[in-house]
Amino acid sequence: MKVLIRGAGVAGLTLAHELATRGATVTVVEKREEIAGNASWQAGGMLAPWCERESAEEVVLTLGLGAADWWDAALPGHVSRNGTLVLAPARDVGELDRFGRRTSGFKQLDTSGIAALEPALGGRFGRGLYFAQEAHLDPRKALLALRDKLLDMGARLEFGGCAASAPADVEVDCTGMADRRAELRGVRGEMLILRTDEISLARPVRLLHPRIPAYVVPRGENLFMVGATMIECDAAGPITARSTMELLGAAYALHPAFGEAELVETGVGVRPAFADNLTRVERDGQHLSINGLYRHGFLLSPAMAQQAADMILTKSRSKGVCS
Template sequence: MTAGPTILVRGAGVAGLVTAVTLAERGARVTLTESGSRVGSGASWMAGGMLAPWCEAEDAPPEVTEHSLASLSWWRAHVPGVESNGSLVLAPARDTAEITRFARRTSHFQEIGGEEIMRLEPDLGSRFSRALFFPGEGHLDPRKALPALAERLISLGGRLLTDEADAPAGVSFDRTVDCTGLRARETLKTLRGVRGEMILLRCQDVTLHRPVRMLHPRIPIYIVPRADHLFMVGATMVESENAGPMTLRSMSELLSAAWVLHPGFAEADIVEMGTGLRPSYPDNVPLVTQEKQTVYVNGMYRHGYLLSPWLAAQAADMIFG
């Protein structure tokens, strides 16, 4: 058999890892380089890991949902620990009109009341009387999924080089795939950064089985359960390119929202706070483009885990023809 093409993939965030694994599975000899000291050094590490195509339809173009429907199956086939318990969307009593607005813009949900909320999330049932349940969605822990993809790449014969921004010295490649996010702005001029913010809490007094989106007219947030009583609390999006530390206001809003969801979070330990810039095009839809011998996979916005399998397949089709 003829050996596959030699491919350099630059950037080991979710886009780079998924693309590298997809190419290796199709027979390419892949070298993946990452300028940081580990995989997921950028925004991918801070992500919620929600696989929620129907919820994202609330303010995303239709193609985002269309091309992300197979993502849950792809992730289940490639990494351990993917949960398929659906998503829950609710709001405090004063903001229940937001649930109606969210329902008008989405589909594939069940509108449920307090009794059904109690069945799905016993810790929340007595506090909320109305919610939307999206049973076909799921979530994963990026901090387990990304290293698992790296192991998958190596098992397929690929190489992973950390603390390496570019090609190894003295090695040539047939093609390059650039997945470096905002570092590619010199070539991809229309990219912008969208700030993501997160707080990681440890709380023994609250149990959740699925991601919960708390609607608010100004800043909607989400809470994603992880192992060992950890909860990731994040803001859906902040239109800012400020990559600095989290502000007092942002921290207060995220913590207040967690407390509104359940008072037990008042006793939670704050394990980590962080921010990241998500690379985004003007229409917030990712693209796979090609310039000479380089294929660019970029503009993931907040859809990195949802759309990376589809985008990686496009990149592979460009390379293999």
């Protein structure tokens, strides 16, 4: 089976890996000149199905439970299984109760419990929720490692164009917002990368706020990703001043050391979403698509890749929807 995949974001590369592992001949075509620059490149990389359940349907939890294992098997050493810590400033502590009511899989922590997990945050927060079974990865390192592994497996990756050099039996569209179908909408996410050696975190920390919840994800080498806004807009462009201030304010509220951090990078990614915010795998003859990953790209792409690979190699289904 020869499969052509359009798009080298997380959806396209995870599908390519799934198919190559099962023996298919895979070609990935990407219009950009390199892996960097798409919405996947700007992602947080959190494999957090229980935290996402707070604002998502049950199916996101169900399909996301295997994500950390998939990534660990595909890219050994890239997944950090240190869980997720959810906190709130004293004035917003009621947000912790609301968050907890809408999900599961967590342990309640007091001040000493928070300090035991993250010494740098000791004494700063009175309560927290700890999701011990969650994980995270560096999405940029993961995408580059997937690219290199696919090349080693014999897959073709063609950048800077839209036409493949080899014929295919099946074609799959994984181009996200470039697939301009009417029912897709863009959800803009803005993020910062900060550098400071004055604080160390072992896991992603979500800071709750009734209007602007944010998260801080450690990236190693004293780098921290701070994200991300959720703006109903399909315009890319640079980050806004307002979003920059809000994200910096959230980082500072987590720990004042971030006030002296170096602002290394700002970024914007436009994530494709359907009206129900659920991902879809669809087939029409010899053409398939994976789209609508919304804010769950690294969490749901393994399950979507497995669904699509089943459709391609067994031809047993015409449609699979994350619902």
